[in-house]
Amino acid sequence: MQKWEYKVVKRADVSEERLNGLGVDGWELMNFVLPQCNIPGSFDEIDVEIVLRRALAE
Secondary structure, eight states: OOOEEEEEEEGGGOOHHHHHHHHHTTOEEEEEEOOOOOSTTOGGGSOOEEEEEEEOOO
């Protein structure tokens, strides 16, 4: 049975360069969490989280 390690990254810590580095380290994007917000122009204030995983060595 495959075992996984997970990492949650805040949007403020995400850049294309960082994501590429995480990919090189074996992390793959699972999904991202985007809370509901109906306030126009407030996207920059929403705390989005990106969930990554990578297989643990057996």
